[in-house]
């Protein structure tokens with residue numbers, strides 16, 4: 001696009017004329033003289049051939065130009081089709097998420113109150129039941145399961161109605177430390193070693209919702225711990241600032257994430273865990289985007305030997321204008 005078109009037609013005509021003129025000199029050189037009625041007709045004949053060559057060159061050049069134009073047009077059409085397909089997919093995804101949101105809000109409203117009543121009733125029955133009795137145990141299960149459902153509904157609502165960002169300048173290290181402190185019990189319970197490489201000075205600050213950002217990093221740490229399946233049990237946290245962007249990586253020495261799942265894991269309800277909601281990363285990605293940033297899975301940057309394991313990278317512009325939500 002916008003490129004200067006090479007006029008192959010005129011170049012072809014020029015080359016044709018040149019060949020015709022060269023023919024004339026070659027004929028002269030070898031002493032061939034074409035006569036008609038005693039007149040030297042060589043110039044006329046060669047001129048005729050030169051014009052024919054020029055015409056052929058011109059037509060060939062035109063054909064070449066048409067072919068190049070057709071190729072360019074085909075490439076442009078292919079690019080436009082690709083862009084169209086991409087925006088169609090984004091639309092479908094946005095519509096899907098909006099539908100999930102509407103459904104979630106409706107279900108949560110209808111389900112929450114009866115769940116509260118069931119939980120309260122189970123607690124009442126439990127109070128009167130013998131400590132070691134089946135009734136007591138059954139009530140414990142009911143309360144536990146309802147608490148799990150309640151957490152799931154909260155996550156669903158958080159995803160469908162993202163919280164408003166409360167952005168202000170916050171100390172980045174404080175924000176990361178909070179996530180690490182929260183995740184420490186989970187790391188200890190799994191016996192995991194935490195490797196820290198926080199290359200930020202104490203004064204480093206960024207415009208963000210500190211609570212939500214800590215929540216994202218905490219969620220990544222919990223996922224990392226949950227992924228560990230055998231020695232070495234390592235979780236690594238790296239953070240640095242590059243060209244006005246805060247980068248935080250949480251890596252582990254678990255089995256890693258297949259390249260084919262690198263996008264799918266951010267979709268709501270994608271989970272490989274028996275008791276997972278599959279909303280953790282979807283909400284985390286939403287929070288990153290609301291900050292004008294990104295969350296992505298990287299290959300070969302895990303915390304295992306030779307970079308095995310998963311590595312999730314969070315990137316947040318340090319001074320980005322708030323994204324209206």
Ligand SMILES: Nc1ncnc2c1ncn2[C@@H]1O[C@H](COP(=O)(O)OP(=O)(O)OP(=O)(O)O)[C@@H](O)[C@H]1O
Pocket residue numbers: 223224227252254255256257265270271272273275276277278279280281282310311
């Ligand atoms: N560090 C990791 N290593 C390997 N797989 C991971 C890792 N982090 C996430 N995943 C994959 O991505 C899926 C989605 O993660 P996400 O946090 O959204 O949900 P979840 O952890 O399954 O459920 P929840 O967050 O509700 O406990 C996980 O089930 C897991 O398959």
Ligand SMILES: [Mg+2]
Pocket residue numbers: 219222223276280281
């Ligand atoms: Mg999770």
